Amino acid sequence: MTRGQSGATEPVRRAKSSLQAVLATKSSETERDSFVAVAPGRVNLVGGHTDYNDGLCLPTAVDRHVAVAARPRDDDLLRVHATDFDETATIGPDDAPDGWAAYVAAVARVLREQVAVPGADLAIASDVPTGAGLSSSAALELATGRALLAAADADLPTVDLALACWRAEREGVGVECGILDQFAAGLCEPDSALFLDCRTREYEQVSLGGAVGILVIDTGVSHELADSGYNDRVRECREALSALREASGRSLDALRDVDRDLLEAHADALDAAHYRRARHVATENERVKRARDALSAGDFERVGEAMVAGHESLRDDYEVSCSELDAAVELATGTDGVYGARMTGGGFGGSAVALVDGAELGRVMDAIDARATEWVGADARVFACRPSGGVRLVDAR
Numbered sequence: 001m002t003r004g005q006s007g008a009t010e011p012v013r014r015a016k017s018s019l020q021a022v023l024a025t026k027s028s029e030t031e032r033d034s035f036v037a038v039a040p041g042r043v044n045l046v047g048g049h050t051d052y053n054d055g056l057c058l059p060t061a062v063d064r065h066v067a068v069a070a071r072p073r074d075d076d077l078l079r080v081h082a083t084d085f086d087e088t089a090t091i092g093p094d095d096a097p098d099g100w101a102a103y104v105a106a107v108a109r110v111l112r113e114q115v116a117v118p119g120a121d122l123a124i125a126s127d128v129p130t131g132a133g134l135s136s137s138a139a140l141e142l143a144t145g146r147a148l149l150a151a152a153d154a155d156l157p158t159v160d161l162a163l164a165c166w167r168a169e170r171e172g173v174g175v176e177c178g179i180l181d182q183f184a185a186g187l188c189e190p191d192s193a194l195f196l197d198c199r200t201r202e203y204e205q206v207s208l209g210g211a212v213g214i215l216v217i218d219t220g221v222s223h224e225l226a227d228s229g230y231n232d233r234v235r236e237c238r239e240a241l242s243a244l245r246e247a248s249g250r251s252l253d254a255l256r257d258v259d260r261d262l263l264e265a266h267a268d269a270l271d272a273a274h275y276r277r278a279r280h281v282a283t284e285n286e287r288v289k290r291a292r293d294a295l296s297a298g299d300f301e302r303v304g305e306a307m308v309a310g311h312e313s314l315r316d317d318y319e320v321s322c323s324e325l326d327a328a329v330e331l332a333t334g335t336d337g338v339y340g341a342r343m344t345g346g347g348f349g350g351s352a353v354a355l356v357d358g359a360e361l362g363r364v365m366d367a368i369d370a371r372a373t374e375w376v377g378a379d380a381r382v383f384a385c386r387p388s389g390g391v392r393l394v395d396a397r
């Protein structure tokens with residue numbers, strides 16, 4: 001169990017000191033010329049697997065961050081030290097490395113299409129757990145992008161930076177993801193959830209007020225999007241869409257355009273799995289709207305209901321949950337003081353998120369933590385987090 005709120009202070013300190021120590025820049029130069037950016041992980045309260053179907057989602061950033069310290073170089077190389085792995089990579093403009101360096105290389109490559117990004121020494125430190133479904137990869141992309149822009153003495157609107165990072169993830173890393181994670185890591189504001197329309201890319205901040213708390217139950221089952229069934233689900237949605245387009249004779253652009261009535265009218269055009277995938281997307285978009293309205297009205301019980309119904313749909317219709325996630329949700333929803341819980345992120349492992357009565361947060365966390373390893377698994381852990389702000393530069397001194 002991790003108590004309290006960890007700000008970005010700790011990863012920022014580690015990123016700065018390894019820029020100096022490991023990448024051997026003189027401290028006077030570090031102070032003068034370096035930049036530090038941080039970007040948060042996220043949980044998604046409702047709206048799972050809707051983003052790449054042009055749908056709606058409702059994430060909130062968490063107070064776990066990736067920090068990237070950057071200092072421009074005179075050549076076009078990126079020399080990058082990942083403090084958490086104690087590894088250093090040197091990346092040329094045409095290199096396509098694997099692993100964590102792939103994200104850095106891809107962001108630099110996409111940004112260089114728009115901005116003259118110089119070579120740079122970079123140091124990365126993070127307290128966003130990896131493989132936990134909290135989108136550490138988008139946090140790394142956004143923090144890298146913001147730090148590289150600062151090193152280039154350039155700026156981009158955050159929406160454009162988020163879109164560049166989204167392209168980097170798709171093209172550089174090969175995950176056919178939607179914009180949820182990059183927009184959350186870019187645009188969330190403290191104490192708010194981000195109501196995001198992934199078709200129009202319009203968004204609105206919805207205040208969470210002080211009355212609720214958020215708990216993450218990390219199952220300890222690592223999920224790797226590129227290796228999981230994620231891209232299979234993206235393909236199934238495309239297939240369902242094209243069958244429904246043909247059956248209905250309508251020009252449907254995405255599953256977003258298929259509501260439940262349309263789906264039922266043409267259910268015969270789909271096999272059982274494709275029907276269930278499309279049903280999840282249709283019902284999940286409805287749940288996001290309901291949750292947004294309920295959140296605005298301070299009706300956390302209804303937000304919780306939408307979360308639980310969303311989990312059931314992800315489990316049964318979309319089939320991206322796993323027994324550990326189901327157990328985490330069951331454990332949380334069976335605990336007094338919890339409004340609702342669901343898996344968050346791509347699934348096949350990772351974390352569940354619970355929305356909790358803020359006045360009861362400590363007791364609820366203790367109660368869940370006491371049973372987490374028995375219910376969920378030996379590596380399960382529970383922590384509280386506070387809705388945080390998106391990517392930003394912090395003082396480099």
Ligand code: GLA
Pocket residue numbers: 044047048049050051052135177178179180181225345346347
């Ligand atoms: C991952 C992807 C996102 C989104 C979620 C599921 O986090 O990166 O684009 O599809 O899964 O909602």
